[in-house]
Amino acid sequence: MESDVCVDNYARNNVGLNSRQLQVLIGREVRKYRRKHEITATELAHAAGISLGMLSKIEKGIISPSLGTLHSLSEALAVPISALLRRAQAERTAVFTKCVSSNAGEKSSIIIEAISSVDGFAVHPLILTFTSENLNKSSEICSEAGIKFIFILDGKMEYNHGDKTYDMATGDSLQFDAIISHGPKTLNSSIVKCLSILSVDRNN
Incomplete structure (x- = not known):
């Protein structure tokens, strides 16, 4: 039965x-x-x-x-x-990378490497700007199919992924399974700009 x-x-x-x-x-x-x-x-x-x-x-x-x-x-x-x-x-972890250089060219190479590694995926890039005024409106905790890559272009913030919080600053990056709830928690500077790339398997 x-x-x-x-x-x-x-x-x-x-x-x-x-x-x-x-x-x-x-x-x-x-x-x-x-x-x-x-x-x-x-x-x-x-x-x-x-x-x-x-x-x-x-x-x-x-x-x-x-x-x-x-x-x-x-x-x-x-x-x-x-x-x-x-x-x-499977353990659903995030890969957090601290910025190791202030050289803009070297930072860009990190982004290029991440994008080129998503063969077979549809890539959706966004430039996001967070302020204390729009944080609550634009940073709702979300969950979506795919792999997401966050790269901090300018500013500092705390970012949640599941039950973990990451203290991110300019040049830091975070790559994770986007099916787990995620989103900005607290801004530690007046403005935070970041590159957000969602990679979705074309076969799903």
């Missing part, structure tokens, strides 16, 4: 992930293995004994599948359930 325990309960064991984010990660893995085995959505749904509509919602991270459904999907895909939970189980 299928278990009625949903993956929402699994989120409590994954620091920094809420149930919605967990659903998205599991959906990505299901879709990845389906494509890897060159199985159509219709074929996988039939093999797993679920409707095509349900499979579509699982892959898009819209619904939380039961453990029984995950078991059926894992058998149809010929992978262990742990494979579908792999991304959720």
Whole structure:
């Protein structure tokens, strides 16, 4: 008999992930293995004994599948359930880099290196300016699919990623999984300008 325990309960064991984010990660893995085995959505749904509509919602991270459904999907895909939970189980850390030089040319090389390393991704760059007046309006904590790179062009601020806070200043950078809630916490200068680059997998 299928278990009625949903993956929402699994989120409590994954620091920094809420149930919605967990659903998205599991959906990505299901879709990845389906494509890897060159199985159509219709074929996988039939093999797993679920409707095509349900499979579509699982892959898009819209619904939380039961453990029984995950078991059926894992058998149809010929992978262990742990494979579908792999991304959720992985430690989701950020890479914080302090500026080591005041040379503008050397700082630029850090940005170029980060951009060139996202082959296969759609890149969305933004220049953001934060002040004490617009911080609350423009710096809402967000969560989005992809990898984000933050580079401080000018100023100082504290930046949150999950349950960690990073004290950032001009020349510092932070690269992290954007599915984890993130955003500016406190400004330590009157104005902060930063480059924000969101890289999204074109296949997702």
